[in-house]
Amino acid sequence: MRKRQKKILRAKIKEMKSYFKKFGFKKAILGVSGGLNSSVSALLTVKALGPKNVYLVRLPYRGVTSRKSLKDVEKLAKNLKIPQKNLITIFINKPVDASWNLLKKFKGSKQKLRKGNLMARERMKILFDLSKALNAIVVGSEDKTEKALGYFTLWGDNASGIEPIRDLWKTQVHQLASYLKEIPTEILAKAPSPELWKGHFAEKELEINYFEADIVLSAKEDLKMSKNEISKSFKIPKRKIRKILERAKIGQIKNSLPYELKY
Structure with missing residues (x-):
């Protein structure tokens, strides 16, 4: 390490x-x-x-x-x-x-x-x-x-x-x-906190555990694993995996901005 x-x-x-x-x-x-x-x-x-x-x-x-x-x-x-x-x-x-x-x-x-x-x-x-x-x-x-x-x-x-x-x-x-x-x-x-308001903690706001998010996102991106494979391999409930991947869709939108129109 x-x-x-x-x-x-x-x-x-x-x-x-x-x-x-x-x-x-x-x-x-x-x-x-x-x-x-x-x-x-x-x-x-x-x-x-x-x-x-x-x-x-x-x-x-x-x-x-x-x-x-x-x-x-x-x-x-x-x-x-x-x-x-x-x-x-x-x-x-x-x-x-x-x-x-x-x-x-x-x-x-x-x-x-x-x-x-x-x-x-x-x-x-x-x-x-x-x-x-x-x-x-x-x-x-x-x-x-x-x-x-x-x-x-x-x-x-x-x-x-x-x-x-x-x-x-x-x-x-x-x-x-x-x-x-x-x-x-x-x-x-x-604990991770942007401190944008009192009592503000990242994982609480997201309702996502960062450790689990890293496992799911890296397994999806690097290992090309399906939701079922991730759940079975890492013992993470499917509902948590769905929540993480749904949130990642917001990331895809925000990371694609500004959208450029082409002719």
């Missing part, structure tokens, strides 16, 4: 170095939440470019983002030897609330989700503006599971210049993080 993680790490660092050199950039900027994905992306970026060339940006929303998340980012930054001036914090309440006050009158059944999406898009808007100011590339932190399930905000957390871990399933990201000693144990033990 350690040999495999070492191989993944070496390959990703090499590819990141090549990407930045190809496009003439020396600096990177990341939105860091205190979660696993952004922590792993940050570590890979630091190993590729060096800590002085990496900016970590916390973009909390007061009343939703936990103090623990903010502290976890500080610990990560310390482990990665990020200079103090490269750790930036910008609260997003004012711009998000300004947009929401204009839009909330348009009633719908998903008010909480709509405001959460505004937060995700505001964060990416800020990151891209800072990237221009700092002459840096925005590094994303989406994994293969989130992409396959469409579990992201369009033009929000799926927007970036480079995605270091998008080819890794959620469980693979966790395995890699466990191998990397710089990732704080508090982050490793944390």
